[in-house]
Amino acid sequence: MKNSHCKHLKECASCTFDTSYDEQIGLKKDFIASKFSKFYKGEFKVFRSKTKHYRCRAEFGIYHENDRLSYTMNGLNTKYLKIDECPKVDEKIANLMPNLLKNLEKDEKLKFKLFGVEFVATSSDILAILLYHKDINSIKDELLNLAKILDINLIARSRGKKLVFGSEILNDTLNIKDKIYHYKFESGAFLQPNKAINEAMISFISDNIKAPKDLLEMYCGHGNFTIPLSFKFRRVLANEISKSSIKNATLNCELNGVSNINFLRMSSEELIRAFGGESFRRLSGVNLNEFDFSHILVDPPRAGLDKSVINFIKNHENIIYISCNPLTLEENLNDLCKTHEVINFAIFDQFVHTKHIECGVILRRKDDI
Numbered sequence: 001m002k003n004s005h006c007k008h009l010k011e012c013a014s015c016t017f018d019t020s021y022d023e024q025i026g027l028k029k030d031f032i033a034s035k036f037s038k039f040y041k042g043e044f045k046v047f048r049s050k051t052k053h054y055r056c057r058a059e060f061g062i063y064h065e066n067d068r069l070s071y072t073m074n075g076l077n078t079k080y081l082k083i084d085e086c087p088k089v090d091e092k093i094a095n096l097m098p099n100l101l102k103n104l105e106k107d108e109k110l111k112f113k114l115f116g117v118e119f120v121a122t123s124s125d126i127l128a129i130l131l132y133h134k135d136i137n138s139i140k141d142e143l144l145n146l147a148k149i150l151d152i153n154l155i156a157r158s159r160g161k162k163l164v165f166g167s168e169i170l171n172d173t174l175n176i177k178d179k180i181y182h183y184k185f186e187s188g189a190f191l192q193p194n195k196a197i198n199e200a201m202i203s204f205i206s207d208n209i210k211a212p213k214d215l216l217e218m219y220c221g222h223g224n225f226t227i228p229l230s231f232k233f234r235r236v237l238a239n240e241i242s243k244s245s246i247k248n249a250t251l252n253c254e255l256n257g258v259s260n261i262n263f264l265r266m267s268s269e270e271l272i273r274a275f276g277g278e279s280f281r282r283l284s285g286v287n288l289n290e291f292d293f294s295h296i297l298v299d300p301p302r303a304g305l306d307k308s309v310i311n312f313i314k315n316h317e318n319i320i321y322i323s324c325n326p327l328t329l330e331e332n333l334n335d336l337c338k339t340h341e342v343i344n345f346a347i348f349d350q351f352v353h354t355k356h357i358e359c360g361v362i363l364r365r366k367d368d369i
């Protein structure tokens with residue numbers, strides 16, 4: 001059966017899988033098995049996604065034609081493609097998209113030099129970010145009016161300038177094993193794009209933690225994994241490079257009544273140097289020697305782990321590796337599997353209708369090391 005999820009299929013460069021969802025899952029599983037069977041002989045568990053309205057953040061270009069505006073995506077065979085639907089986006093975004101365009105079209109000042117729109121939707125909030133090639137201070141009143149009419153959080157950006165109408169801090173909740181967790185984060189910060197799959201990833205990690213003592217989590221963002229996992233551990237040390245994410249991670253502890261996490265605004269490479277004895281002011285009174293890490297959790301960007309990080313984490317018993325790039329995951333496992341064995345491997349279909357694959361790998365130190 002062919003995939004008929006979107007009328008722009010075969011023209012749009014975003015969702016390019018032209019097969020049924022069952023076939024997509026089969027192809028992804030085969031691809032992962034072909035790459036990772038050398039490390040893991042068990043079953044590759046697949047977490048399936050809903051196939052529409054699964055994406056809580058999206059970016060579009062804007063095309064101007066006489067008085068009309070259209071959303072655009074990169075085209076498969078053209079630089080851009082005009083689109084009038086995008087079924088992968090969250091329902092709140094899908095509903096807002098035509099309404100926003102209609103209101104922008106009515107106002108010459110608002111549409112002049114508008115070149116893109118970004119959307120973020122959470123369980124309770126929606127935000128649209130309008131991108132301009134002009135001085136946005138000249139349209140302040142019009143933007144305020146637009147935010148009121150649509151009853152949304154609205155940001156306008158142009159080079160070096162930002163205007164915020166409503167809040168740029170978004171609120172969200174996650175349901176992990178029937179417990180609700182509350183989060184705040186900034187629109188520009190990293191956000192797992194598929195909320196249901198994010199919840200499945202956190203449950204998977206939680207289910208795979210045995211004999212917990214302390215947790216070291218690297219690349220922790222605003223505490224997405226950290227907060228629910230903290231209830232399993234005595235103490236948690238978590239680091240992240242983004243200042244605003246760490247600020248919100250600390251707020252998220254308060255929101256969820258958590259007091260056993262130390263968040264550090266440091267790169268993972270710096271943190272490894274700190275473990276090696278280098279002093280950093282940002283360690284702010286945290287004594288690294290007090291921790292007894294039973295588990296290390298890493299969720300790096302697409303580039304994977306730096307050598308120094310690999311050399312550090314392989315001294316620990318349990319490693320949980322969440323990866324959005326099978327190529328760097330394979331490279332890193334080539335190193336990590338000298339000391340560790342893979343005891344569980346999951347595929348999370350975070351990016352439906354695309355060839356991107358998210359994986360979760362549970363590693364345990366080999367007995368004879």
Ligand SMILES: C[S@@+](CC[C@H](N)C(=O)[O-])C[C@H]1O[C@@H](n2cnc3c(N)ncnc32)[C@H](O)[C@@H]1O
Nearest residue numbers: 190219220221224240241242267268299300301
């Ligand atoms: C894939 S995201 C994961 C975020 C978080 N685990 C979550 O689920 O929301 C990777 C995160 O690593 C951060 N990051 C990028 N390079 C880093 C580095 N060298 N050291 C520490 N954090 C880094 C990014 O800011 C981003 O928040």
